[in-house]
Amino acid sequence: MSLVVVGSVAYDGVETPHGRVDRMLGGAATYIALAASYFTQTRIVAVVGDDFADEDTGLLASRGIDLEGLERVPGKTFFWAGKYTEDMNDRVTLATDLNVFADFQPKLPESYRAARYLLLGNIQPALQRSVRVQMNHLRLAGGDTMNFWIQDYREELLATIREWDFLLINDSEARMLSGHQNLRRAASTILDMGPHTLVIKRGEHGAILFRRDSHFIVPGYLLDDVFDPTGAGDSFAGGFIGYLAEHGFSLEGDHISRGMLSRAVIYGSVMGSFCCERFGVERFRTLTRAEIDARFEEFRQFTSF
Amino acid sequence: MSLVVVGSVAYDGVETPHGRVDRMLGGAATYIALAASYFTQTRIVAVVGDDFADEDTGLLASRGIDLEGLERVPGKTFFWAGKYTEDMNDRVTLATDLNVFADFQPKLPESYRAARYLLLGNIQPALQRSVRVQMNHLRLAGGDTMNFWIQDYREELLATIREWDFLLINDSEARMLSGHQNLRRAASTILDMGPHTLVIKRGEHGAILFRRDSHFIVPGYLLDDVFDPTGAGDSFAGGFIGYLAEHGFSLEGDHISRGMLSRAVIYGSVMGSFCCERFGVERFRTLTRAEIDARFEEFRQFTSF
Numbered sequence: 291m292s293l294v295v296v297g298s299v300a301y302d303g304v305e306t307p308h309g310r311v312d313r314m315l316g317g318a319a320t321y322i323a324l325a326a327s328y329f330t331q332t333r334i335v336a337v338v339g340d341d342f343a344d345e346d347t348g349l350l351a352s353r354g355i356d357l358e359g360l361e362r363v364p365g366k367t368f369f370w371a372g373k374y375t376e377d378m379n380d381r382v383t384l385a386t387d388l389n390v391f392a393d394f395q396p397k398l399p400e401s402y403r404a405a406r407y408l409l410l411g412n413i414q415p416a417l418q419r420s421v422r423v424q425m426n427h428l429r430l431a432g433g434d435t436m437n438f439w440i441q442d443y444r445e446e447l448l449a450t451i452r453e454w455d456f457l458l459i460n461d462s463e464a465r466m467l468s469g470h471q472n473l474r475r476a477a478s479t480i481l482d483m484g485p486h487t488l489v490i491k492r493g494e495h496g497a498i499l500f501r502r503d504s505h506f507i508v509p510g511y512l513l514d515d516v517f518d519p520t521g522a523g524d525s526f527a528g529g530f531i532g533y534l535a536e537h538g539f540s541l542e543g544d545h546i547s548r549g550m551l552s553r554a555v556i557y558g559s560v561m562g563s564f565c566c567e568r569f570g571v572e573r574f575r576t577l578t579r580a581e582i583d584a585r586f587e588e589f590r591q592f593t594s595f
Numbered sequence: 596m597s598l599v600v601v602g603s604v605a606y607d608g609v610e611t612p613h614g615r616v617d618r619m620l621g622g623a624a625t626y627i628a629l630a631a632s633y634f635t636q637t638r639i640v641a642v643v644g645d646d647f648a649d650e651d652t653g654l655l656a657s658r659g660i661d662l663e664g665l666e667r668v669p670g671k672t673f674f675w676a677g678k679y680t681e682d683m684n685d686r687v688t689l690a691t692d693l694n695v696f697a698d699f700q701p702k703l704p705e706s707y708r709a710a711r712y713l714l715l716g717n718i719q720p721a722l723q724r725s726v727r728v729q730m731n732h733l734r735l736a737g738g739d740t741m742n743f744w745i746q747d748y749r750e751e752l753l754a755t756i757r758e759w760d761f762l763l764i765n766d767s768e769a770r771m772l773s774g775h776q777n778l779r780r781a782a783s784t785i786l787d788m789g790p791h792t793l794v795i796k797r798g799e800h801g802a803i804l805f806r807r808d809s810h811f812i813v814p815g816y817l818l819d820d821v822f823d824p825t826g827a828g829d830s831f832a833g834g835f836i837g838y839l840a841e842h843g844f845s846l847e848g849d850h851i852s853r854g855m856l857s858r859a860v861i862y863g864s865v866m867g868s869f870c871c872e873r874f875g876v877e878r879f880r881t882l883t884r885a886e887i888d889a890r891f892e893e894f895r896q897f898t899s900f
Binding site for chain 2 (some may be wrong): 507
């Protein structure tokens with residue numbers, strides 16, 4: 291079933307211990323949509339400038355992604371640049387040029403409104419909310435946020451996530467949002483804020499899915515080389531929601547859906563791991579569904595006992 | 596089958612955000628033996644001073660631990676004190692008074708020599724080796740080490756672990772020993788040093804078992820409260836070797852033994868998690884095998900998909 295993805299489409303400059311790329315396709319919506327496209331019909335809502343290359347539109351289109359909602363306006367595309375530390379666990383932002391993204395007002399094409407699944411990438415909470423209220427046929431809606439919105443837009447953010455089914459954030463954000471250091475307590479507090487499902491991403495250490503009555507933990511995939519972690523969290527989100535959309539996940543039938551949510555976390559982890567194998571979105575140029583399913587089986591093997 | 600544990604028996608002073616205890620039973624061999632005692636007949640080799648309390652000997656004896664190899668000499672028992680950071684992921688050592696432990700020469704009672712399993716806690720590599728060579732009926736021998744021996748006693752350490760079946764260390768030690776930041780590469784290098792099995796402990800993030808042809812990853816157990824992480828790694832070691840000794844693990848029948856090694860890692864994780872629930876060894880005063888087996892099943896539930 292069809293999925294709408296809202297967020298940034300950008301150009302990134304990235305430096306890691308493996309090398310440096312001055313300008314390449316990036317942005318949260320890009321990674322989410324590319325990852326989700328292996329599972330379900332994906333429609334993107336974003337804005338780019340008139341410098342956005344046909345080659346990049348072409349990559350998205352080649353994955354069958356609906357670009358009707360990709361608005362093109364005069365000016366430059368959002369640009370972000372960052373540099374990773376030696377162990378890849380930290381990064382320093384070198385540039386954030388919002389450009390056309392500064393005035394981004396998500397416009398939902400008529401053809402998108404009947405979609406059943408919605409993934410709101412990390413943008414201003416009020417904008418995330420403005421999309422959510424325009425969609426009346428949703429089976430599952432949720433998204434991501436970040437420390438900036440948690441600290442400076444708290445009330446707006448709380449009003450936004452109250453209407454979400456799931457929230458996908460990393461561990462430090464979960465601690466900041468909840469005020470608890472302990473992840474079990476943090477999760478319990480966040481599940482009182484509205485979402486029935488919380489996924490805490492832990493980078494190389496995997497992810498945890500929390501629901502009111504249970505949790506599921508997956509360790510991170512051990513890569514031989516992490517080339518570039520940029521987009522891994524968004525690729526996780528795309529794999530997670532993509533798998534649920536592929537299987538028509540619905541909240542009815544809670545017993546079945548818990549297993550499905552766990553498998554969605556595994557597919558999220560699979561997509562995040564592939565993302566790190568090359569710079570930027572490179573890995574998605576060659577990645578196949580067969581490789582994805584094989585890695586899913588690898589997860590089963592190295593976690594079963 | 597019987598297990599010999601060699602290492603420190605000590606008094607610890609510990610401060611965590613949950614409180615402070617100035618002097619309580621501690622030491623690697625203490626935690627290893629207590630944890631292993633739930634699975635198999637455990638015999639301890641260690642030294643204490645004449646200040647060692649009957650109550651503490653009593654706790655070890657109450658768990659059926661053979662204390663014939665617990666030497667008592669004039670002087671004070673090894674004392675260690677440390678303070679944990681707010682997030683419990685780091686600690687500062689405040690005192691290390693070796694006392695009678697400075698002259699520790701492990702003496703293996705005649706009755707211990709036929710034991711089939713050997714766990715060498717973190718002590719000087721030459722002393723670990725001196726015990727290993729006295730035991731001729733071993734099915735499985737291995738142990739722990741630390742950054743100090745890796746840096747300043749490297750050759751001695753390499754000669755020691757060459758004769759081990761398994762090495763149990765934490766991730767930073769694995770990186771230091773191997774010279775590789777990436778854990779897969781680190782493991783591959785360490786498996787070339789002798790041991791056929793490597794267990795890398797990752798604190799709250801769980802553990803990884805590496806063998807030449809496969810690996811197994813378990814995430815950490817999510818505790819509501821971590822009271823005191825002291826001894827968690829040693830409790831892990833005790834659960835790991837204890838389970839293998841209980842089932843008479845042998846290297847013959849490699850296919851079977853891989854599943855058993857994975858389950859041993861889970862039992863190690865279970866024992867490490869219980870250890871953190873109270874200060875020092877307190878949790879072992881009340882812990883039952885039924886609680887241990889119930890938590891093993893919890894691991895199965897929160898990791899299965």
